[in-house]
Amino acid sequence: MSDFLEALERELVAATRRTYGAPATSAVPSAPVPRRLRRAIGAARNASLRTVVATGLLVGVTASAGAAGTVLTLRGSVISAPPKEDVRPEQTPIADTVRVSDLRAADPRAGAPPWTIRIAKGRTGYVCSTVGQVQGGRFGLVGLDGRFRTLDPGASDSCGSPAAERATLVGARVFAARSQRGVRTVVNGLAPSARSVTLTAGGRTRPLRLDPSGAFVAVLAGYPEDLALQVRLTLKDGRVQTESLGTGDPAVVVDPAGGPAWRVQGSMLSGDARSCVSFSWARTAPGAAQSPVVCGVLRPVDATGARRDGAFFAVRRLHGRADAADRRSYARGDWHGRPARTAVWGQVGDEVTSVVILGAPGGEHRVADPSRRPFLAVFPGTVDPRDLRVRITTRDGATTTSRGDTNLTTPPTP
């Protein structure tokens, strides 16, 4: 479903935690419980096992038969496989082919069970992989309640057609947590044809060990888009295969200082001719830095308004916290005291072929595929916005270069 609905879900769950209290994370006192709910609540608390939901999401798989994110409802001691009728034959592992790799990737938290990969053959000849943790010789997962549960051999994350000429499965599986610190991204893959594998995360590159079957696994704290993950496989015939994970969305921009990634969004709040653009963390979270909303008008160039020309953008350093008056206006944003950043954000029309930001450290910064999309470039807060220039080139070859906020209008009241 849409990002909006998913973002709203995260906001609502966070608000539930803040308002009604969650023993593990909330510092806010719980709201008083009305009498008419107490009986029902008592029954819920007396249930023998607390329900815990752990969410995993596969963000990248190559040459696979397709893979689904998994939502596991953990009630018992074993995480069962999904019902057979819900799983296609090519994604159903054959139980007696299941093998846990001897690879072990240490979790960033000391004392947490290490991570590994489980391989199996699928019923139609595909190869299937599942990531998990190992504790006491058992393969499973630690849930949000801190309990380790065994993963049923019939469960698999993804399956793919074995390929001799390239990696069969390469992906990153995200394990949600109650706090940002606990989020884990497990990069994993199966590449029997690879001679070596390296992983680049947060600008640092390191080699990964391959087991005899060509499996590899690495675990990192944080989300893939924050880490700008890249897996580079050198195959036995000398060819190189490179896979970028979590960086395919042009609306998501990596933070220059290794912080949470940013997502730029175009707003449709007014229903008038104005287009508005803002940005925030790619993953919505309470207290996320939120830029001001900047708006402008892109001129329709035909009767339908489907094609539009023009450009508007802001060039500013963002820092500090919103005061009470600012908090009442969604358009002013709230940086929530997060580390300062200098940013260029806005939108250009269909006739624009390139947007290049000049004067930033490291030379020219070219915005990827800016046409008719909200765009964003983020720099360290040490960059003075007055030093930045924005060069826009249109289809007819014309170039304009501007400094500072350009062509902005007043944001509408939603």
Added chain:
Amino acid sequence: MWSGGDDRRSDEQLLVAAASGTDPEAFGVFYRRHAEAILAYLLRRTRRPELAADVCAETFAHLLGRLDRYDPDRGAARGWLFRVAQNQLIDAARRGQVEDRARRRLGIDPIALTDADVEAVSELRDRADLVAPLLEALPDDQREALEARVVQERDYEEIARTLRVSESVVRKRVSRGLSSLRAQMTGGDR
């Protein structure tokens, strides 16, 4: 399909778990279970994806802010949810803008709607459009009763209370409405 997943708890159990603080994610499950239905309902009423999304967000926030007032004995949670959505819509029409008081009170940041979101929400209109013309063709009293019973899943007693008629009248309107729909779908006479 976007839904509450494997969680087999009833809506009422989910709201109780969320309100008690034992399981904040339970409200997320409840939300996933009903968000699309609410959006489709609002879309049918407003014909505007961005407005439907805005009212949808305020509806769930309003419900969340009043969980401590929820009384399972007074009707199904889904019915309550639809009533809140309906009231939000009426308020928005009256004021000329969508309220965001519940979201502000809960500290929920504004979530902008992207083009992709608008497209995704608009897809729900296609589903709503299958039934909407048929419902629109019904007499007001039958459509109202049918929506309350079938779409909002409210019980007869509660609908009767809202519409200020007897339960048997509600049953009769629902029954007639269903017959009319059936006749329209099969091309028969009403």
